[in-house]
Amino acid sequence: MDILITGGGGMIGRKLVERLAREGTLNGEKIDRVTLQDVVEPTVPPDAPFAVETRTTDLSDPGEADNLVSGHPQVIYHLAAVVSGEAETDFDKGYRVNLTGTWNLLEAVRRAGNVPRLVFTSSIAVYGAPFPEPIPDDFFHQPLTSYGAQKACCELLLSDYTRKGFVDGIGIRLPTICIRPGKPNKAASGFFSGIMREPLAGIEAVCPVDDTVRHWVASPRAAAGFLVHAAGLDGEEVGPRRNLNMPGHCVSIREMLDSLRRVAGDKVADRVRFEPDPFISRIVAGWPQNFDPQKSVELGFTTDPDFDSIIRVHIEDELGGRIAD
């Protein structure tokens, strides 16, 4: 099996390819080759039991999508995107990469003609306040950010290209990924990870919203699990509604900090201080907080057991089991 991962240099891409490298198979088939595309040079996992090709390119450049799908990969993970904060401040770049880039890819797949399974990472940012509590699967998509609007458009294209038989698409609306490893990115949701990650690494962290703010989160490990599960779904069983809310946990900042205190102790938890940021607060106020993701649960998607586990996953996967003193 050949797999293409756009945005393969990003955090989710890295988590996915590391998992694929450990397992060596996808949908029960041996993986022969993985192509990692990104605007930055993607990291090749050591000891992968398959060939790994990297392509440092811009998916929205003319012809690049055709190049990427010319080898007829059976599974395409389309992760490449400008994140929410940057899509909000650079309107043109957001639309060019997130909407035109995805549309280019779908058109290239249509021209290639082999109807691959395409797993697209959408986002709960397709939803905009006010919300029902919890949000059902059939609540409408009225994004309050350009990022959300771009993802919602891509979902519509993915469904329609799938309905016409040009691609076999599955869109998964990722919860906010927490705890993101590494450096902060430009996502407006970055602090949800920062206020856990930095204290665990011995660094002070600033929370820009108040502690009653709730959000819908899943670990990077759970996200890699969603991607692997999505590749194997039976399209007939999914039906025409191809974009799915992923299971996650609804937690408040207060609950996250209580978890941190429980799992990592007072010294770690005391490294977080509050400094309200109106720009971030305004974006976050429009975000969904709680879901009832019936369809994805029926389809067998699973997530972290609770928020304590999300912290433990980070300590295990990123910190070699050790919390900074």
Add this chain to the structure above:
Amino acid sequence: MDILITGGGGMIGRKLVERLAREGTLNGEKIDRVTLQDVVEPTVPPDAPFAVETRTTDLSDPGEADNLVSGHPQVIYHLAAVVSGEAETDFDKGYRVNLTGTWNLLEAVRRAGNVPRLVFTSSIAVYGAPFPEPIPDDFFHQPLTSYGAQKACCELLLSDYTRKGFVDGIGIRLPTICIRPGKPNKAASGFFSGIMREPLAGIEAVCPVDDTVRHWVASPRAAAGFLVHAAGLDGEEVGPRRNLNMPGHCVSIREMLDSLRRVAGDKVADRVRFEPDPFISRIVAGWPQNFDPQKSVELGFTTDPDFDSIIRVHIEDELGGRIAD
């Protein structure tokens, strides 16, 4: 006031400009000029109390959208679209005209910088079965046609460009317009008008679906009313959810034929015969039938009193009050 109407040569455009010509004003302001753009030469209403310019162009051609908005019209009616049946059979044309064309227009408006009120005719085809009964304003958009997907994408763009302050958009999801005057078009919904219009004109008509099929309809006169009302809405009052389900009537084919018999007599009603068409039936089965358009009713949109009135509007506006014997 300067007004631009894209798709001004179509039926809705004609109804709108005729109404504007009768009234001479919009939002209480005197109309100075109306520009009618279409791929076919638009009809200029006789005796319009304002200047009428026609432009026979393709909105999706490079540069054309910029030309159209260079005069900074205060109100833009964006009606230009490939209809549902044609968008389904010609995938590329549908996306080029309906999505790229609309996006070009929004970009041109953004560049022009004058933030006009832009009234966009969307469609209830943004919805896909299965549906709740009736469909609430916050039901999700999962179109089952390319036309519906294109309109849903345009709605997202319209909202986002409005949110960013580039345009002051209102999207109105038109019910199926019934009774459309003139010749049948390529819309899959065309028969809803045909089975009324042809018998009233003395011609036999074929109904391609069975008589239990229900649909959501409004008269051309009501549609022109929606467009005029949408131009005057206070954007603050509408809020960020700029795309609205218009009020209409949920009628079955059986109820439509009963109305026809009541209003026009047995001889006219007996001119309809049934000949099931699987292609049309399949498209129509995925269409919404009944709405609870709370928001638009709150905002003051009004529709026909009942289906008998819809038939009478056609007899009055299109047949000079006379039914063919």
